[in-house]
Amino acid sequence: MRADATPLERWLIPGLLGYFALQILVRATGSPVLDLDEAEQVVVTQWWLAGYSGQPPLYAWLQKLAFEVFGMNLLAIALLKNSLLFLTYLFTYLSARRLLRDGNLAVLATLSLLLIPQVVWESQRDLSHSVIVTTVAAASFYVLLRWLERPSIGHYLLVGLVFGLGILSKYNYAVFAAAAGCVLLTMPLGRVRLFSPRILLSAAVAAVVLAPHALWFWDSVQFGTRAMGKLEFGDGLWPWSGFGSLALAVLGFLTPLWLVLLAVFRRDFLAAFRWRRAEAAPGGFPPGRYLLFALALLAAMVLILGAAHFKDRWMLPILLLFPLYVFAALRPGAVTPARLRVFVTVCLVMPVLALLVMAGRVHEWPMLDGHHRYSYPYGELTAEIRNMGFERGLIVADRAFIAGNLRFRLPDSRVMYPGVTGDPLVCGPGEDLLVVWDADRNDEPPRHLRDWLSTHLDLDIAGADLTILQTDVQGAALGVVLMSAQEASLEQRC
Structure with a gap:
């Protein structure tokens, strides 16, 4: 922990570790019935392969490794998922601390993830590839900030590594990477870093990481492209079906986060969307510009490719920077002690609820009795x-x-x-x-x-x-x- 850490910062990491340890305990001692993604991982981890189905293989590799260390049991399943979720929060905090240069703002940006249902609940309930791609996206942004600040050979190698791992996590990582690349092209410092001869090191590392899966994809196109069918290219009334589905996915992903931000920060939250304020970022990378490019790329998928269907969970790696954008754009003095207490209190209610509901589901509490998969x-x-x-x-x-x-x-x-x-x-x-x-x-x-x-x-x-x-x-x-x-x-x- 930094020497200048605020009291709120000192509680953040221990609190997150305690929370995810409880989630591991709840799942490891709960129903032995596997949910959908858990069951899929038990199947695909029978082999070490460069590809398994319509999703990339990185989560399956890590799950197979966890099974070999801990045995094929609920502990290995829960430990992997919650470790990745913890790392998502950790890298978000590290990025926010570097970008915002304020400890309390960094904590608020990190705790904001607790107000995104796809992060705090759906990722805990039954997601796998979406979990790991979110973790890698959070790590990638932190590496990007470090790389912009100090372009050492090691950081160029890390850039290639996280890019390769991102594609191996889930294919929608490409939208995150492309949007970040577009932002870098609009920044003088970003262009210097991208056009340095050292970027060939990044490309080489990424190529080595991706080569086995790329060869598998080439030989198994019918499997590799299966997930893309979920976008329902060409279906519905073009382009309105695609734009309507995209708008609902974005709104569903950001609710209730934006409602709480509006209720707590009121006019300051609305003012954060002014262009000059949105472009401001003490750490040198404008997250508002990134979000605009990300939405533009998604819109291009509708207009050019004819995508007609989007799900809110697909936004996990793409809109992960929204909290950092908001807190980077808030005016100085907007986070008063009273507002800080209210926002933190509301955020902390969500993991308590998630823990209780998860415990009720996997331990079959009578009050939550129902015909769900765990029963x-x-x-x-x-x-x-x-x-x-x-x-x-x-x-x-x-x-x-x-x-x-x-x-x-x-x-x-x-x-x-x-x-x-x-x-x-x-x-x-x-x-x-x-x-x-x-x-x-x-x-x-x-x-x-x-x-x-x-x-x-x-x-x-x-x-x-x-x-x-x-x-x-x-x-x-x-x-x-x-x-x-x-x-x-x-x-x-x-």
Whole structure:
């Protein structure tokens, strides 16, 4: 901690560490049922690959490393996610301290993240790639500020490293990087740094980091571009559908942060959007200009590419600098002691609520009882599968939620689902085949599951004996086809 740290600063890091330690404890001791992204990670971490599905592989690599160190358990899942979230707050604080040159303002900018639902709640509830890309974006901005101030060879190498890691985190990092690059081109100092011969070092590091995934992407375009389909290019009434969806995503991402800022700082908050005030930044990098470029790039995706759909969580790495922009643009004296106390108090309410709601969900508190994923009876369903005679082998499910939860309880088996890469035929002799699908949606194996079995295993399960495993929990029904290794001819294919 800096020698000139304010009392508020001295509490920030210990408070964040305590909060995320509690979140780890809550999840690690809670329901063993995995949510969607958790289940996906349990599947893809069966292999070390340069790509797995429609998302880049960095989170999966870190999760696989955590599983190898701590075992495949809830602790490893919760520890990775909360470590990344803590680093997001830490790098935001470090950037704010360097940019704003004021300890209390840096703390307020950091605590502002607690008023962004996608950060304080959705990232905790069930996100993975969005979590890590936000962390890398926060780290990237801090590295950028250090690089602008002191362009050493080490900082040029770091610039290339964080850029490469950003693309390996999630592809929307490219919008963050492009917007930051546009800002640098408008700054005399930024142009000096960008056009220095040393920038070739940054490019070389980024190329080395990205090369394996780039080669995988080239060979697996159908997987690599799958996530881009979520933008729904060409759908709806161009360009109004895209602009309407973009506006809702931005507004949804920044609410309730802007409402609290307006309520606490009132006219000073509104005045922060004047151009001269928005361009001001003691640390030399104008975050207001960055936000304008970021929004312009998103608008270009609508106008040029025809993007028609945006989600608020996609804004995580892109609009992360909004709090820094606001507090950089506030007039001197706007943060009075009374306003500071009110804003900090409101911010601290949010993690308490997030912790309580998360604890209620994963520990099934009666007051929050409901039919959510954490209450799905995978323990009972797995016991019925064992009673059918399946102990280990190849499990092919129709979606990640089922595949990951079954592997979590049958760790000696391999699992697959349509939409993920990996070799399903790395198996031993005498292993059975288990085909599983959500029978609450389909009594028969769904078409995409049958197509996958036909394409990858040359197997047609039409006419095979199927069983519907039913439980007392509403909507908890699995369709199952169990085939021995001889019936499925897996031994010959292995």
